[in-house]
Amino acid sequence: MTVENTAARKPRRSSKRVSAAKKPTSSEPQLVQLLTPEGERVAHPDYDHHVADLGPEELRGLYRDMVLTRRFDAEATALQRQGELGLWASLLGQEAAQIGSGRALRDEDYVFPTYREHGVAWCRGVDPTNLLGMFRGVNHGGWDPSSNNFHLYTIVIGSQALHATGYAMGVAKDGADSAVIAYFGDGASSQGDVAESFTFSAVYNAPVVFFCQNNQWAISEPTERQTRVPLYQRAQGYGFPGVRVDGNDVLACLAVTRSALERARRGEGPTLVEAFTYRMGAHTTSDDPTRYRHDDERAAWEAKDPILRLRKYLADQGHADEAFFTGLEAESDTLAKRVREAVRAMPDPDDMAIFDHVYADGHALVDEERAQFAAYQASFSTEPDGGSAAGAEEGK
């Protein structure tokens, strides 16, 4: 079923605007939905067959992914509060968008994330603790993208859309039967790089899916600061399809992404998916959303929680029993504990790591500076003839 965007619909029906409804748009955007906030499975002629293979086990799998991701995310937030991380960008509220799209991928597909795709990373099999290094400040990412076909987080917003497009051009050149997915936010959609990636991918018919998580906010700016029409429509002007999906509906996200990936693999080129969702938390742990948005907005979105609706559906259908849910809670605790311990045990890098991996083939100046710095550091060492302050102190 294609339903209207409910956020926009309500004020129209009551024919007066409520303040929380901040998306008046000229045309009524279509939102692909398969599972209502109430946990009801609704039919959709175009997308049902993309999830027809999902039995109870797969549905429980999606549920488990979302729960574990949320738990991991909460733990990371806690670790930031405890000073173990310098920063954390929470995905709270966006679990369905990320798990749905992430589970649509095949192993050989390739992902270009932003900095918030912890759920997608989970689907790719990236060890969650790997994601924490950069937020702890021990590296800038550092995992091997090719181990899980999951690229490094990219902080300069929008840049990775071009990398994804180039990668997809390479996939096409190789004649490979795989596709590429690029994640970015509603805010990033304004960057020239994203527009250029639309142009390149369309012109070269590159097998790439642009997955825009419209979580309604770019730090303090609502999506109206980026566009005056629904974002999924952007694609049209570049000659490829755009679709808006209920980003809090894991089934719909899975179906729509699968469909787009298949299209890409069939050689039909790019698709823009706009996952209409909500950033339930702050932008990052450094942010204070009370300065720019109302609690009632958040409350409205809480009613559309992606995890709750699947839980209702699983329970209603008898696909999961209480043992499953309590077992999952225990699994969550174990995951959280493992992450907590791993982070606390994460060593600071060696000072000399500053000079590592600046170049693959070396660079004379880096070598020189490394040697100088090593000698400088050594001058503070405890050797008896050390004349430095540190040496003197030690010598007392």
Place this chain on the structure above:
Amino acid sequence: MTVENTAARKPRRSSKRVSAAKKPTSSEPQLVQLLTPEGERVAHPDYDHHVADLGPEELRGLYRDMVLTRRFDAEATALQRQGELGLWASLLGQEAAQIGSGRALRDEDYVFPTYREHGVAWCRGVDPTNLLGMFRGVNHGGWDPSSNNFHLYTIVIGSQALHATGYAMGVAKDGADSAVIAYFGDGASSQGDVAESFTFSAVYNAPVVFFCQNNQWAISEPTERQTRVPLYQRAQGYGFPGVRVDGNDVLACLAVTRSALERARRGEGPTLVEAFTYRMGAHTTSDDPTRYRHDDERAAWEAKDPILRLRKYLADQGHADEAFFTGLEAESDTLAKRVREAVRAMPDPDDMAIFDHVYADGHALVDEERAQFAAYQASFSTEPDGGSAAGAEEGK
């Protein structure tokens, strides 16, 4: 009347592609046309009233503008061949697009051109010789944009679309009853800056018209290297209207641009106009189009010449007699002569001009370098005690 893009239509009818038809597009683009290549006036419900005020005099005026512009352009090309200019970017073939849009402007409107808008400059009352300084290499533009509300030529493609948008944001802030027009090419449409100008102008509802002259080529690249759908459709995805106009039809260009400017002035925001035209000459005098395109393509477009069709119409309607046409020829000759003489008389800038206008408020280093350079230059002077080579020679 809205007619189909004839270039795309022919091969469809014959159901086999002719090589010159290089624009197969998925949807049949609509092309606003008021005057056919054969000089027939055709009706268009949306646009007729925008040219209803044009009497014989105004029509002759448009014709005169195009003829003089073409003549000026030809003279500039000749001047380049003679070594008086270092380079020239000819507008040959694009007279209707430029005169039509240029004449749609009011005095208080503001223009941001590329490097090829000699016809628009003409409409603004910019002395044609002013345009030649940068092509001669005596300055980088140098005219005062505010004298004719015609900004300097911009060479970095697409940049000026943002300047136009910002200027238009200022117009809106001032509550002024005017609009802004930004010119760019089909090639430039791929630049991130153009996309960002679409985003900004839409979000701020800025009174700006984006006038894209799709002359089918960006140096050697056909428009398919920039987009797989007609360019005017790009606007849709940003939430404002796009329209394709026959760029070789001066009436249609005038009407469509007037309509877009009025829309802007009414506070309804931006419009994208795609003028579908053809670059009859080389990209610039440095270019050799025989390397990448066929003569038959050019020949097909010659049949759609913007000047010929208006001439036919004027003659058929009895709006202009032979005296008008011969008088115009004489006027052309006078213009060409004036330009030729002005260019030849254009002095080289003083050496010290290198240091002028780097800053408005001065800069210590520029002052220092200026003084040093002046002293250095003086060391070659003919003064008796000069020990330099130049001095020695003079002293013989």
Place this chain on the structure above:
Amino acid sequence: MAVEKMSLAKALNESLRKALDTDPKVLVMGEDVGKLGGVFRITDGLQKDFGEERVIDTPLAESGIVGTAIGLALRGYRPVVEIQFDGFVFPAYDQIVTQLAKMHARALGKVKLPVVVRIPYGGGIGAVEHHSESPEALFAHVAGLKVVSPSNAADGYWMLQQAIQSDDPVIFFEPKRRYWDKAEVDTESIPDPLHAARVARAGTDITLAAYGPMVKVCLEAAAAAEEEGKSVEVLDLRSMSPIDFDAVQRSVERTGRLVVVHEAPVFYGSGAEIAARITERCFYHLEAPVLRVGGFHAPYPPARLEEEYLPGLDRVLDAVDRSLAY
């Protein structure tokens, strides 16, 4: 009362407020500068008081921000643009280098571009990648731009006033880790010229030249050196384009030794320019080569390494010792 103790952040905020108040053509633009007041709160409260037409939240596109600011300047406005962090200025680099810097010359002086680009820069706040860089040399090399950086609240207040009043584009680098440092600000004094260096501490044995975040480090180094009996002069350069070479020359002619300190990588950094020019000007005065203390030729490292990467007291003192040893 015109003298008040305030943080650099507050001084910048007051300066913007005054500019908005005094000149209706002044605009503040950037990402999150409105309700949020900017991620560092430098624009705090300004949108509330001056409205959305003057304090403008922009789409997330830096080229667009600077490009539209240029258009607004052509229309007679004086936009003060905020780039959220140093590492995010690069999407705007083309507009800054090819348009903002060159348009005045292109027009033979017939248009002016009074645009200020404010950039919180430098490290020391434990941030993630792209949030701790010092790209000033990449702007100072470009003719048509002026590049300045205040090191304290008083300069923050006044230099921003002067930058906004300048008819030239000014790249205004704000040392983000000094935002919370307080100093007395006299909002009615007559400030030094925008591009004049200032003797932050007088000394006779050696000159330290720095700007922005490193001035404080140099002052601390000078104090430490004094305990060892060395008299260190500290110059706050304040401007990286133009550079007040005369002031540096005057100092070096007295001390005979110069160490330039900045966070940016040494390689092709501002220290190179200062060393080259001062060596030429003071060839017979220099008792030692001009030494440079700065960042390494490496990407700014992860936060847990920044203490090592950033020039600190010890590295400055080490250079002082090396210079004095000549």
Place this chain on the structure above:
Amino acid sequence: MAVEKMSLAKALNESLRKALDTDPKVLVMGEDVGKLGGVFRITDGLQKDFGEERVIDTPLAESGIVGTAIGLALRGYRPVVEIQFDGFVFPAYDQIVTQLAKMHARALGKVKLPVVVRIPYGGGIGAVEHHSESPEALFAHVAGLKVVSPSNAADGYWMLQQAIQSDDPVIFFEPKRRYWDKAEVDTESIPDPLHAARVARAGTDITLAAYGPMVKVCLEAAAAAEEEGKSVEVLDLRSMSPIDFDAVQRSVERTGRLVVVHEAPVFYGSGAEIAARITERCFYHLEAPVLRVGGFHAPYPPARLEEEYLPGLDRVLDAVDRSLAY
């Protein structure tokens, strides 16, 4: 036969051809590189012989070109990107500085970015704005990039081979006004390392260090100086990042004097870095301060002024005289 006399343009074309021929992963990308063969014909005939999949005309968007090249490199390709003119590299600057330069470090070495960005640069061809600039310092300051420039056909051939084989991103500056200068190219010799300077002419009284288009000017200056009885050594630096400081040091230790010559503005230019470092390394050997000859702090002027703006024979000789006068 492996030795042939050819122009720099032809040597670069041959080098690309060889790379495309040898390694199926090598791609050539850029605006007009296909049928047209590039505005300077450096890619002439390559699309015809290697097809549209290997020699790719791109949309007109430099950020897109470099950004997609990065993606292709991640997929295992070795893209050689052409930027049409120096002044048009800036829209790609963000991708180059924040992505291309840093991704290897970001991944702790787990990805490599073998991307070559070819940029025809410098003046002297009578072109309009943005077509004559020398922005090399803006890249050399950035860790993660390598920056080189050949001065002649033989180096053009070999340095491009080496740049393409390098696993690091290389910004490859081609001196456009030397494209038509011919020299012998031995396509079977063993080339010097990519980043090693070369003594282009031996001398004993003073060292001139240059690269790219200025090497020829310096050689002419050295010849002219010889007639006046001065023995001038000319170093072709070839690489601006890294710089072969050892070679410069060796030369300066013998001659005691150094003049650095480049087209780029002197202020914050590569001459500053060389002067600063060589002064530090050779403090007791230098008989005169390192002098710099280069562009002024002004936008590259209109063509009719470029003869005055560009460092020519006379300005180099003037600096030689000034140095020798110390």
